[in-house]
Amino acid sequence: MPKNLRTILIIIVVIIILGGLIYFLSSQKQQTIQIQEPIRIAFLGPLSGEVASWGQSGLAGAKLAVEEINYGGGVDGRKIELIVEDDFCSKDGINAWQKIVNVDKPVAIVGPVCSSVGGPALPIAQSAGIPVVITGASAPHLTKIGDYIFRIYPSDSFQGKFTAEYVFNKLGKRKVAVVYVKNDWGQGVRDVFVARFKELGGEIVFDEGVTQEEKDFRGLITKLKISSPEIVYLPLYPAGAVSFIKQLKEAGTNITMLGADALEAQEVIENEIADGVMYVVAKINNPEEFRVKVSSYAPAGLEINFMAPAYYDAIRILAEAIKVAGTDRTRIKEALKTIKYNGISNPAIEFDENGDIKSASYDVKIIRNKKVEKID
Amino acid sequence: MIISQVIINSLIAGSLYALVGLGFALIYNVLKFMPFFYGTICIWGGYLLYFYLNLKIPFSLGIILAIVSLILTNLILNRWLLKKFREKGASSVILLIISLALAIFFENLSLAFFGPNVRTINLPFENKIIKWGGATFTISQLIIILISLPFLVLIFYLLYRTRSGLVIRALASEPSMAEFLGVDKEKIFNLVFISVGLVGSIVGILYTIEYHLEPTIGTNLTIKAFTASIIGSLEFLPGVMIGGLFLGFIENLVVLFLPTAFKDGIIFIILFLFLLLKPKGIFGRKTREEISG
Numbered sequence: 001m002p003k004n005l006r007t008i009l010i011i012i013v014v015i016i017i018l019g020g021l022i023y024f025l026s027s028q029k030q031q032t033i034q035i036q037e038p039i040r041i042a043f044l045g046p047l048s049g050e051v052a053s054w055g056q057s058g059l060a061g062a063k064l065a066v067e068e069i070n071y072g073g074g075v076d077g078r079k080i081e082l083i084v085e086d087d088f089c090s091k092d093g094i095n096a097w098q099k100i101v102n103v104d105k106p107v108a109i110v111g112p113v114c115s116s117v118g119g120p121a122l123p124i125a126q127s128a129g130i131p132v133v134i135t136g137a138s139a140p141h142l143t144k145i146g147d148y149i150f151r152i153y154p155s156d157s158f159q160g161k162f163t164a165e166y167v168f169n170k171l172g173k174r175k176v177a178v179v180y181v182k183n184d185w186g187q188g189v190r191d192v193f194v195a196r197f198k199e200l201g202g203e204i205v206f207d208e209g210v211t212q213e214e215k216d217f218r219g220l221i222t223k224l225k226i227s228s229p230e231i232v233y234l235p236l237y238p239a240g241a242v243s244f245i246k247q248l249k250e251a252g253t254n255i256t257m258l259g260a261d262a263l264e265a266q267e268v269i270e271n272e273i274a275d276g277v278m279y280v281v282a283k284i285n286n287p288e289e290f291r292v293k294v295s296s297y298a299p300a301g302l303e304i305n306f307m308a309p310a311y312y313d314a315i316r317i318l319a320e321a322i323k324v325a326g327t328d329r330t331r332i333k334e335a336l337k338t339i340k341y342n343g344i345s346n347p348a349i350e351f352d353e354n355g356d357i358k359s360a361s362y363d364v365k366i367i368r369n370k371k372v373e374k375i376d
Numbered sequence: 377m378i379i380s381q382v383i384i385n386s387l388i389a390g391s392l393y394a395l396v397g398l399g400f401a402l403i404y405n406v407l408k409f410m411p412f413f414y415g416t417i418c419i420w421g422g423y424l425l426y427f428y429l430n431l432k433i434p435f436s437l438g439i440i441l442a443i444v445s446l447i448l449t450n451l452i453l454n455r456w457l458l459k460k461f462r463e464k465g466a467s468s469v470i471l472l473i474i475s476l477a478l479a480i481f482f483e484n485l486s487l488a489f490f491g492p493n494v495r496t497i498n499l500p501f502e503n504k505i506i507k508w509g510g511a512t513f514t515i516s517q518l519i520i521i522l523i524s525l526p527f528l529v530l531i532f533y534l535l536y537r538t539r540s541g542l543v544i545r546a547l548a549s550e551p552s553m554a555e556f557l558g559v560d561k562e563k564i565f566n567l568v569f570i571s572v573g574l575v576g577s578i579v580g581i582l583y584t585i586e587y588h589l590e591p592t593i594g595t596n597l598t599i600k601a602f603t604a605s606i607i608g609s610l611e612f613l614p615g616v617m618i619g620g621l622f623l624g625f626i627e628n629l630v631v632l633f634l635p636t637a638f639k640d641g642i643i644f645i646i647l648f649l650f651l652l653l654k655p656k657g658i659f660g661r662k663t664r665e666e667i668s669g
Contacts, residue, residue, distance in 0.1 A: 219630075
């Protein structure tokens with residue numbers, strides 16, 4: 001019996017020593033793995049839904065940025081890994097945001113494109129302390145959600161103001177009808193536009209919000225025609241805008257239509273109904289050679305739009321910040337506040353005290369024969 | 377001038393609602409479950425037309441093919457899926473769940489085949505604008521009214537003036553008695569699905585011509601069908617047709633006085649009021665049990 005006990009003891013001791021040794025060695029190995037573990041950055045944008053072309057272009061831009069950074073040796077020897085989620089550009093996308101923030105816990109997030117998801121989703125990232133670089137969502141209040149929120153796309157307070165001044169001064173129109181989508185974005189643009197246009201001395205003869213899903217505008221158009229506006233301003237999303245434009249033309253009017261930046265989408269431009277419609281869009285540089293580079297990361301046939309350079313720059317800026325600050329999220333946030341970056345979309349990206357881009361300029365474009373021409 | 381425009385607008389929307397409501401109520405009455413997939417199936421009529429036109433098939437042939445394919449889809453759905461569940465004696469709750477599952481299935485099917493983007497079809501003629509009696513409308517809108525209104529009358533005639541119509545109605549109101557008198561239930565079910573396939577394809581094609589295609593619009597159409605049925609009277613088919621037209625008028629009148637964003641809200645309030653105060657609809661008659669009890 002005691003002999004047996006001794007063998008058992010010896011076996012236990014050997015197991016403990018071996019176990020300890022294996023643990024020690026493996027933990028050593030784990031540490032070396034950890035050094036090479038990639039820096040995770042999350043991509044959020046619409047990959048399906050009515051504005052899928054923005055998200056798909058954006059994803060291609062983000063992939064190009066990641067590929068270039070990783071090819072050049074990564075950030076401090078660590079590669080960047082992109083986690084991709086679809087946020088549908090609608091409030092349904094909140095689940096995707098929650099999953100990213102709570103499960104994936106990335107170092108930083110790029111996106112969203114749309115304010116409708118940004119409004120409810122950004123507070124989640126803010127309270128988790130994850131820095132976000134917004135690529136497209138332009139509702140003015142978004143950057144005020146907190147100090148972790150930055151935006152490389154100009155706020156709508158610039159867009160509404162620019163559009164009001166353009167309509168009043170350049171186009172010389174005094175009576176405007178406004179038809180807008182009732183969400184964070186549409187309401188934001190409309191509020192600034194209406195306030196500025198009245199301030200200039202113009203008259204808002206018709207002003208109505210519609211839901212994002214609305215397809216039947218005939219009743220609204222009947223009322224709109226009675227108010228006899230000189231121009232219709234329509235901050236609508238693509239699907240709604242296509243229906244509205246079609247039904248307004250079918251109502252036998254030829255009132256000038258001026259859209260907002262949301263009309264810069266394939267769904268609108270390639271629809272023959274949109275011929276002659278103008279829109280205002282933030283000046284986001286998207287040079288030919290960049291588009292060619294991006295297109296190899298995009299699905300075939302996709303027209304590379306302004307979201308590609310936006311997402312590309314967002315990833316690049318975060319990489320710059322991480323280079324300075326490491327992967328500590330608070331320090332990344334501090335680094336973003338003072339960063340100066342020469343981007344593709346904008347040659348001088350700098351953030352103001354809200355986290356908004358400092359310089360913004362706009363283009364006015366017109367859709368002719370399924371092509372876009374710049375007119376101002 | 378506004379009145380004539382409102383009437384035209386209401387007729388365009390209302391006649392489509394009447395048709396889709398009719399198909400919805402027909403399935404409900406004969407098969408005794410809520411077909412929440414019906415709007416999505418209707419939209420497939422439009423998607424099929426889009427598909428055939430993309431194969432460079434002439435427009436008229438494309439329409440015929442779309443109608444035939446949708447009728448076949450409905451027939452297959454009945455014979456190979458719903459029949460199996462009926463044979464197992466599935467309760468109406470099970471059928472309701474199946475009906476919701478089918479709605480999601482067909483919506484995702486269109487998403488998988490045609491993608492999330494907006495699809496439009498080009499008409500083979502110039503869609504001229506007509507001004508008449510103070511109202512403005514297009515040729516395609518005129519076609520919608522000129523097809524759907526006579527079509528409603530035709531269905532009405534078939535149901536109330538033919539033998540098959542009589543059998544369908546008999547099966548709807550007294551299923552056990554009809555069976556006792558020798559009605560072949562399965563044969564009538566097939567007939568019903570052929571009819572709702574025909575109605576559905578017409579709705580889908582007209583809807584596509586007037587608006588555009590998107591995977592999610594089917595659900596919206598189902599809601600309209602449901603509302604039209606409740607307002608009219610789920611169990612009285614001519615009532616459903618009038619319910620649909622009524623819905624079209626309500627929508628356009630609401631928009632005239634209130635912001636467009638209120639439209640769906642008002643519709644739901646009306647639906648709610650009907651369910652609460654007149655659950656059998658405008659034309660609902662009390663059943664024998666209710667009168668004696």
